[in-house]
Amino acid sequence: MLENIKVYVDEKEVIIKKGITLLELSKMYDNMFLHKIIIAKVDSEYHELNDPINKTCHIEFFDLTDNFANRVYLNGLVYLTNYCFKEVFGTKGYLNTKHSADKGLYIESSIKLTREMLQILEDKMQEVVKDNLRIHKVTILRDDAINYFNETRDVKKAGLLEFMTNTYVNLYRMGNSYNYMFSLMPSETSSLNEFKLTYLNEDGFILRYPTIYNNGEIPRYKHHAKLFEVFNDSKKWSKLMNLETSVDLNRKIVDGKIGDLIKISEALYTNRLMEVAKNISCSKKIKVILLSGPSSSGKTTTTKKLAMYLSSFGLKPKVISMDDFFVEREDTPKNEEGEYDFECLEAIDHELFNKTMDKLLKGEEVLMPMFNFVTGKKEFKDKMKLEKEDILLIEGIHCLNPTILENIDSSKKFKIYLSALTEINIDEDNRISTTDNRLIRRMIRDYYTRGYAPVDTLEVWKNVRLGEEKYIFPNQDEADITINTGLVYEFPVLKVYALPLLYTIKKNSPYYEDAKRLIRLLEIFLPVPSEHIPNDSILREFIGGSYFK
Numbered sequence: 001m002l003e004n005i006k007v008y009v010d011e012k013e014v015i016i017k018k019g020i021t022l023l024e025l026s027k028m029y030d031n032m033f034l035h036k037i038i039i040a041k042v043d044s045e046y047h048e049l050n051d052p053i054n055k056t057c058h059i060e061f062f063d064l065t066d067n068f069a070n071r072v073y074l075n076g077l078v079y080l081t082n083y084c085f086k087e088v089f090g091t092k093g094y095l096n097t098k099h100s101a102d103k104g105l106y107i108e109s110s111i112k113l114t115r116e117m118l119q120i121l122e123d124k125m126q127e128v129v130k131d132n133l134r135i136h137k138v139t140i141l142r143d144d145a146i147n148y149f150n151e152t153r154d155v156k157k158a159g160l161l162e163f164m165t166n167t168y169v170n171l172y173r174m175g176n177s178y179n180y181m182f183s184l185m186p187s188e189t190s191s192l193n194e195f196k197l198t199y200l201n202e203d204g205f206i207l208r209y210p211t212i213y214n215n216g217e218i219p220r221y222k223h224h225a226k227l228f229e230v231f232n233d234s235k236k237w238s239k240l241m242n243l244e245t246s247v248d249l250n251r252k253i254v255d256g257k258i259g260d261l262i263k264i265s266e267a268l269y270t271n272r273l274m275e276v277a278k279n280i281s282c283s284k285k286i287k288v289i290l291l292s293g294p295s296s297s298g299k300t301t302t303t304k305k306l307a308m309y310l311s312s313f314g315l316k317p318k319v320i321s322m323d324d325f326f327v328e329r330e331d332t333p334k335n336e337e338g339e340y341d342f343e344c345l346e347a348i349d350h351e352l353f354n355k356t357m358d359k360l361l362k363g364e365e366v367l368m369p370m371f372n373f374v375t376g377k378k379e380f381k382d383k384m385k386l387e388k389e390d391i392l393l394i395e396g397i398h399c400l401n402p403t404i405l406e407n408i409d410s411s412k413k414f415k416i417y418l419s420a421l422t423e424i425n426i427d428e429d430n431r432i433s434t435t436d437n438r439l440i441r442r443m444i445r446d447y448y449t450r451g452y453a454p455v456d457t458l459e460v461w462k463n464v465r466l467g468e469e470k471y472i473f474p475n476q477d478e479a480d481i482t483i484n485t486g487l488v489y490e491f492p493v494l495k496v497y498a499l500p501l502l503y504t505i506k507k508n509s510p511y512y513e514d515a516k517r518l519i520r521l522l523e524i525f526l527p528v529p530s531e532h533i534p535n536d537s538i539l540r541e542f543i544g545g546s547y548f549k
Contacts, residue, residue, distance in 0.1 A: 008058045016053065023049035023187050026061050035063035035216055036191035039072050039184060046513050049187035050137060064194070064209075065216045067462075068513060074105065076135070076186035077195055077209055078429060081107065083174050084124040089117075091152075096428045098204070099231050099421070103211050103219040105431075106231075108204040115199045122197045132190040136173045145169050148178060156427045159247035163524070182430040182520070194218060213469045226482045227419065234423045234484050237268070243488055245427050246524045253492060253526045262532050265487045269538065272483055273302065274309050276416070280391075281313035285411045287361055288392045289317075290399035292475070293418030294468045296438040296445070298485035298538040302418055303395045304548040305536065316389045322396025324369050325353040329376025335463065343467025345398055349378075357394075357405055360386050361412070397467070400475040417479035420486040426524060435465070436521060437486060444497045445542040454501045458511040485538055491521075492528035497543055499523075 003018040009029065016025060026037045026049055040047050041060040046068060053059075062069040078097055085095050093111035100106070142161055148171075149158035157180055161169060171178045172185055186192060198206040198221045210216045238244050241264075243252070252261050280286055291303050307317035326332070326342070327349045335341040352369070359366050365385040369378040386392070398404060400415055420438055425431040439461060446452035476482070499522055505515035533539055540546035 005053070006056050007053060008056075010060060011058070018054055019052050021050055021052050021187075022047060022059070022061075025053065025059070029061055033061070033063040035065065035210070036193065037061045037063055038066075038069040038076075038186055038191055044507065044512065046184060048137065048184050050135075063216075065212055067212055068517075070210075070212050072184050072186060073192070074209055075181055075183045075430075076192050077207060078105070078107075079135070079172065079174070079179060079181055079185065080125055080128060080189060080192050081121075081197075081207060082179065082429060083177055084121060084128055085109075086177065087128075088121055088124050094428065097425065097431045098235060099431065100434065101206050101228060101231075102222050102224060103214065104198065104206040104208040104221055106200070106204055106228075107207055112202040113199070113205065114202070118197050118199050118205055125195070125197075129189050129193050132188050133174050134188050135185055137185070138171050138173050138178070139168050140171060142166055142169045145171055145180065149180075154428075156245050156247055157429075159251075160245070160427050160524070163247065163250050163526070179429060180427075182426055183517075213466075224477055226479060227417070227476060230419070230482045230484050231421055234421055234486070238423045238488060241488075243424055245425055246432075246491075247427070249424055249489070249492065250526050253528060258489060258492070258528050259532050261489050265489050266534060266537055269485070269487065270305075273306055276481060276483070277306055277309035277313060280414055281310060281315055283414075286391065286414045287386075287412045288357070288394060288405065288408065289414045289416065290404070291393065291395045291416045291418060292397055292399035292472060292479075293485070294397075294438060294472050295464050296441040296542065297418040297420045298541055299395050299418055301536075301538045301541040301546065301548050302416075302483065302485060303393050305538075306416075307393055310391060310393075314389065315391050316387065317391050317393050318384065318386070319393045319395070320368075322348060322353065322394060322398060324371045324378070325349045325356075326371045326378070328378070332376075339463070341463075341467075343397065343463065343471060345401060345403075345471060348396075348398060350403070354405060354407065357392070358407065360384060360392065361408065397472050400478040401471070402475070402478060415479045415481075417476050417482045418485050419476075419482065421484045422486055423484075423488045424491075426521075432491075432521065434486070436518065437490070440494050440498050440518060440522070441542040443501060444494065447501055448497075448544050454505055454515070455509055455511050458505075458514055487537070487539055489528065490539055492525040493530055493533065493539060493543065495522040495525050496527050496529065 004015050005018045007014050007016055022040045039062050040049060043057050064070045064073040082095050096108045098106045098108050142164060146158045146161050172181050194210050196208040196218055198208055200206055206221050208218050208221055210218050242248055252258055291299055293299055303319055307319055310317045325348050327347060332340045333344055333346045341347060356366050363386060365383055367380045368382050368384045369380055372379050400417060420434060422432045422434045422437050443454050443457040446457045502515045502519050505512055530543055535545055535547040
């Protein structure tokens, strides 16, 4: 006879049979959620719903409106999409999960697609969701998993496992198909019932899903052509260099070729920036360059480096930070939690900024503000006046907002959007988020240059991301050009700095699961010391030793 045990679900006592799964218990709470339950927390640690309950514990259930559960949901959808693609089109073709695209995921196909073919795929996915297939986790010897993937010609997956030291690995099985997925997974396909496939072209499509930034609803897809083109250019370059996955990068390290790769990657970024500077110098009208991008996209280094290149073409750049135009601290708007909202447009003294820029462009001398972040007030000490060869470089998260300098003729402005796009993925099924790249960059910089603990960075990250979704990403199409500030080699370098910081986050921290996830990501890569990284590299902005202090 099964033993009864006591558990606490959302702090309420429940008596259950020992050994039942979290999935079985979750059925009692389905009607309390707007969406299907995806995952559970057991004593503050995330668990898949297939896991049994064998002792007294505290349990919380989450649907896709939870950030972590949303990641699990998306990875489940990727798994479902791949499974159904093979069911419909056979094993000759395959899918390659590429990168984020608006609020969706761009997936590339090895076979040419039509709209009709994509509809067949979506119908098959809905059928599998309705059939409610179980997604089983299977623990097997790593060597057996490597042999399986070699036999099924999934050499990238086999290569990924070769760089792991675990004796055993977890695979996921649905039907007769096995796959390695990097994250935790949903336990049954019925929970993956909210998605749409949007046809993009014969090479690929957008997998759309509910996001935490759209109240758990599937957002409409808006195609950002400039950013998508930059993503594609980066991916084409990575393919040309045989650097599409973490396995490829690790092999460069093993073969002793990482030094050359660093030089090539740095030269690629430098050449992009130099070309922009040359085009601006050829224009006789441009007087203002506006640079924007999300957190840790390298705005500071890019702005200063661009200023240096503009000088080489005979221009005299003057750099302005929009942060110096913050309203006084007591006038700063507050968010729903009652905290100062430094991300919103209203945090900027919009009137002062426009008046100051207007006077400068008319040739008038202006007393410039410098925001004192200690006192929370602007200080006016230095004067500025633009001469004939002078050009303004203005950096800030709101620089692409169409209301900024709206009275200045567009021919006099040049707008640049910066984004640290991740050029490699873990493998064809498991992507690396550009958001994680920026978070790791910021965590390192916050610790070494600002004295913030890793938990401090994780604590503010949610509000930073909300600010990006509201005030930065919607304006990216305003840019005249988009520049990728990501470096293909950076994860092995960031690993050296970030891992010790992440291990300081203990199990009782609300950010423990985030730290654990980032540790798993960084452990995929072999480490690379920073000694070969030039001091003008954008990466130096985060790890220290930058020429542009």
